[in-house]
Structures are given as structure tokens and as C-alpha cells.
Amino acid sequence: xxxxxxxxKHTVAAVGVAVLLCNPAFxxxxxxxxxxxxxxxxxxxxxxxxxxxxxxWSRTGSPAMDLLLKRGRDAMAKGDFVAAIxxxxxxxDHAPDFAEGYHARATAYYRADLxxxxxxxxxxxxxxxxxxxxxxxxxxxxxxxxxxxRKAADLYRRVLALNPHHESxxxxxxxxxxxxxxxxx
Numbered sequence: 211x212x213x214x215x216x217x218x219k220h221t222v223a224a225v226g227v228a229v230l231l232c233n234p235a236f237x238x239x240x241x242x243x244x245x246x247x248x249x250x251x252x253x254x255x256x257x258x259x260x261x262x263x264x265x266x267w268s269r270t271g272s273p274a275m276d277l278l279l280k281r282g283r284d285a286m287a288k289g290d291f292v293a294a295i296x297x298x299x300x301x302x303d304h305a306p307d308f309a310e311g312y313h314a315r316a317t318a319y320y321r322a323d324l325x326x327x328x329x330x331x332x333x334x335x336x337x338x339x340x341x342x343x344x345x346x347x348x349x350x351x352x353x354x355x356x357x358x359x360r361k362a363a364d365l366y367r368r369v370l371a372l373n374p375h376h377e378s379x380x381x382x383x384x385x386x387x388x389x390x391x392x393x394x395x
Contacts, residue, residue: 241266245341248373256375263373267310267342275305282314291322309338313345320352328352343372347379354382359391 244266248259270276282297298315305311316331329352335345350365363386369379 237266237269241341245372248375251375253375256373260373260375264344267339270301270305270308270311272305275301275308275311278304279311279314282318286314286318286321291318294318295322307338309335309342309345312338313342313348316345316348320348325352325356341372343369343376343379346372347376347382350379350382354386359386359389362386363391 241263244259244263248256248263251259268279270279278297278301282294282301285291285294285297295315295318298311298318301308301311302315312331313335316328316335319325319328319331329349332345332349332352335342336349339345346365347369350362350369353365354362363383366379366383366386369376370383373379
């Protein structure tokens, strides 16, 4: 009898933790805490803090969706953008509220020189996760390539407000400043 009570307590505790971890409010609080840690991180700890944020954003909550994300990323790594787009499209079809699926597909579209769909997916990503500094950076790169350097500079500054150690945004903004764009008076 005592063993059953102990087992029941462990089961209730495990279910409670699982419910807590699956709770969207808890997940958002965790991401907010990780973003604050990243903003305050010294340079030597920034990469680790950045990876923690990205890892949290990549949590789908489903083994099947995790597999689609992995297959898409693997295809991207091999340069097979068509396959990557297919996997990410399946992911966004089955998990339409998962921002990182749209961000990953936007990257695949961009690498396949499909700027219109890349732009649409970046906008969807940012509608779902306005703090995704990597998507904001991607949008900056895209609008810069399309000729809007001032908007790109604004986007790079926005990235740096979220992630002060984002090396690519720092370099891109510095490059625009050497061209006389993005300077503050």
C-alpha cells in the first residue's frame, strides 16, 4: 500500500512537471528569461546564451515535428534547398504556430534565390515571434539586397537591441555606416 502511494506521488509529480513544461505561458517566461540573460551577457558568455535561446525556439513539442525540422536542416546543410523547403513546408502545415518552421523555410527560400516567399515567411516568423533576432537579421539582409539600406540599418539595430553580441548584425551595420547609412546623429 505504501509503495502504491509513493508511486502515485511520483506519477503526480511527473505529470505536474510535464504539464508545467508544456504550458505556453511557462515556455514564454523561460524564453523571456533567456533573452534577458542574453542581453546582459558579457561577450565571453554570449554565444552560450544565444544557443540557449535558439534551442528553446527550436522546441516543437512533437517528435514528428522535430524530425521534420531536423530533416529540413540536414537538407539545408547538404545544399538541397528543394528538399529543405519540402520538409519545412510539411512542418509549417502541421505546426502553423511554430515560428522557427517559417524561419527555417525562409532561410531555404532565400538560399534558393526565392526572395518573395522568403520575405513572406520572415514576416510570418516575426508575427509569431517578434523577438527572433535571427529572423530580424535575415529580413535586414533581404531588404538591404533589395536596395533599402536605411530599413536594413534599422533592422540591424533592432537585432543588436535583442542580442548585443550578434556579430553578423554588428558587421552589417558597420559596413552600412562606412557607406554613410545607419549613423545616428
